[in-house]
Amino acid sequence: xxxxxxxxxxxxxxxxxxxxxxxxxxxxxxxxxxxxxxxxxxxxxxxxxxxxxxxxxxxxxxxxxxxxxxxxxxxxxxxxxxxxxxxxxxxxxxxxxxxxxxxxxxxxxxxxxxxxxxxxxxxxxxxxxxxxxxxxxxxxxxxxxxxxxxxxxxxxxxxxxxxxxxxxxxxxxxxxxxxxxxxxxxxxxxxxxxxxxxxxxxxxxxxxxxxxxxxxxxxxxxxxxxxxxxxxxxxxxxxxxxxxxxxxxxxx
Amino acid sequence: xxxxxxxxxxxxxxxxxxxxxxxxxxxxxxxxxxxxxxxxxxxxxxxxxxxxxxxxxxxxxxxxxxxxxxxxxxxxxxxxxxxxxxxxxxxxxxxxxxxxxxxxxxxxxxxxxxxxxxxxxxxxxxxxxxxxxxxxxxxxxxxxxxxxxxxxxxxxxxxxxxxxxxxxxxxxxxxxxxxxxxxxxxxxxxxxxxxxxxxxxxxxxxxxxxxxxxxxxxxxxxxxxxxxxxxxxxxxxxxxxxxxxxxxxxxxxxxxxxxxxxxxxxxxxxxxx
Numbered sequence: 001x002x003x004x005x006x007x008x009x010x011x012x013x014x015x016x017x018x019x020x021x022x023x024x025x026x027x028x029x030x031x032x033x034x035x036x037x038x039x040x041x042x043x044x045x046x047x048x049x050x051x052x053x054x055x056x057x058x059x060x061x062x063x064x065x066x067x068x069x070x071x072x073x074x075x076x077x078x079x080x081x082x083x084x085x086x087x088x089x090x091x092x093x094x095x096x097x098x099x100x101x102x103x104x105x106x107x108x109x110x111x112x113x114x115x116x117x118x119x120x121x122x123x124x125x126x127x128x129x130x131x132x133x134x135x136x137x138x139x140x141x142x143x144x145x146x147x148x149x150x151x152x153x154x155x156x157x158x159x160x161x162x163x164x165x166x167x168x169x170x171x172x173x174x175x176x177x178x179x180x181x182x183x184x185x186x187x188x189x190x191x192x193x194x195x196x197x198x199x200x201x202x203x204x205x206x207x208x209x210x211x212x213x214x215x216x217x218x219x220x221x222x223x224x225x226x227x228x229x230x231x232x233x234x235x236x237x238x239x240x241x242x243x244x245x246x247x248x249x250x251x252x
Numbered sequence: 253x254x255x256x257x258x259x260x261x262x263x264x265x266x267x268x269x270x271x272x273x274x275x276x277x278x279x280x281x282x283x284x285x286x287x288x289x290x291x292x293x294x295x296x297x298x299x300x301x302x303x304x305x306x307x308x309x310x311x312x313x314x315x316x317x318x319x320x321x322x323x324x325x326x327x328x329x330x331x332x333x334x335x336x337x338x339x340x341x342x343x344x345x346x347x348x349x350x351x352x353x354x355x356x357x358x359x360x361x362x363x364x365x366x367x368x369x370x371x372x373x374x375x376x377x378x379x380x381x382x383x384x385x386x387x388x389x390x391x392x393x394x395x396x397x398x399x400x401x402x403x404x405x406x407x408x409x410x411x412x413x414x415x416x417x418x419x420x421x422x423x424x425x426x427x428x429x430x431x432x433x434x435x436x437x438x439x440x441x442x443x444x445x446x447x448x449x450x451x452x453x454x455x456x457x458x459x460x461x462x463x464x465x466x467x468x469x470x471x472x473x474x475x476x477x478x479x480x481x482x483x484x485x486x487x488x489x490x491x492x493x494x495x496x497x498x499x500x501x502x503x504x505x506x507x508x509x510x511x512x513x514x515x516x517x518x519x520x521x522x523x524x525x
Binding site for chain 2: 038066067068069071079082083084085176180
């Protein structure tokens with residue numbers, strides 16, 4: 001038994017030796033020169049970015065857009081400040097992008113988004129409008145992230161005082177908790193609500209006054225700055241805009 | 253250490269309540285997790301590209317981290333075991349600090365050292381080496397948080413075995429390497445095995461330091477715990493995948509315990525001393 005165990009451990013070590021940490025280099029099929037780009041995208045725009053990235057790769061042989069790194073805009077901005085190797089940053093709002101202004105290129109507006117209330121299917125908390133959030137178990141985005149900043153402004157606009165049971169770091173965290181029927185209600189972007197099959201959506205009057213404008217920019221530390229700039233133009237261009245519109249985003 | 257229960261131990265029957273509640277508290281959530289598994293799609297969930305990528309990354313990094321821990325930790329453990337009481341107490345305290353700190357703090361510390369503004373990060377940047385947000389950062393984070401488990405487990409065993417046999421071997425003319433490889437390490441085998449498996453399990457489950465220091469990029473730094481976290485936050489893999497991955501971690505944890513036989517009395521003396 002003991003011998004077999006040590007043999008297994010040795011085999012495992014050998015295995016690791018052969019497959020070391022190589023997240024870096026892109027695979028080069030047929031010795032073709034390749035360039036790889038990483039998009040760090042706000043959670044609310046990650047699906048759109050996946051689709052747009054595929055379209056970007058299509059006409060460009062040797063260009064590889066890695067799987068989208070998706071998180072709250074504020075988390076991604078912090079990572080960029082700490083030197084994360086991203087090439088393009090998609091922020092869900094302008095203030096978050098402005099926070100890393102010295103590290104990114106000129107931001108390009110992509111789309112706008114507004115907030116809606118989402119409730120689990122069947123609406124167990126009987127939520128009908130923004131005023132009901134004060135008495136229901138509600139989850140919001142943290143005020144430091146774009147959707148949370150918008151939520152704060154929207155609630156202030158209506159004079160509603162909510163004590164959220166949880167403050168999430170990304171809008172998808174709010175949606176996931178409502179989808180799991182863990183809370184009565186949450187505030188998310190209308191596009192996130194539309195992307196979910198298992199929540200009910202309640203529109204909020206005045207939501208158009210607290211619109212968040214998503215922006216894209218190159219990360220200046222990128223090793224493929226020119227290609228990254230091309231990708232940003234592509235995202236903001238006709239094809240990118242069509243994908244965003246199809247998903248329900250408003251014009252920038 | 254007889255195999256039988258000691259029936260003569262006098263204890264108040266009312267203690268059965270905390271005993272049963274404590275056991276249930278540990279077991280019932282795990283059972284509920286297993287109950288949440290969608291068995292029909294389990295194979296597909298584990299075989300999904302996101303899950304396989306996270307699984308492969310986790311196994312590779314955790315094994316590498318364990319190997320590094322062994323190389324660095326075993327000599328350190330023996331040194332602590334052989335040191336004088338005062339020195340050993342100091343060294344043990346230093347080794348234990350990462351163990352009692354929240355791993356998130358470990359991640360912040362690693363970033364402070366190796367980040368672009370960190371003292372070592374700036375030096376490495378001169379040679380074009382950037383550690384944070386790479387797979388190497390995952391391995392480093394895992395090594396940092398797992399090393400104490402390995403060191404304490406081995407140190408406990410080595411200390412308990414004493415030094416008499418090594419002295420004898422040396423007096424009979426065995427050179428230091430021979431004493432180490434033929435006497436010290438074989439005697440420490442139970443601690444080595446327990447320490448290595450605990451270290452591997454800890455590395456496999458590492459989340460906090462990785463999230464801060466290595467980030468959460470699919471295929472590069474998104475290990476299984478990060479994939480599970482991400483799935484529950486609605487991006488990346490689906491929740492079914494997250495539960496499938498959780499089950500996989502649970503099964504591997506049980507396998508690790510079976511391998512280490514960690515339930516045996518004394519198997520973990522090093523880590524509880």
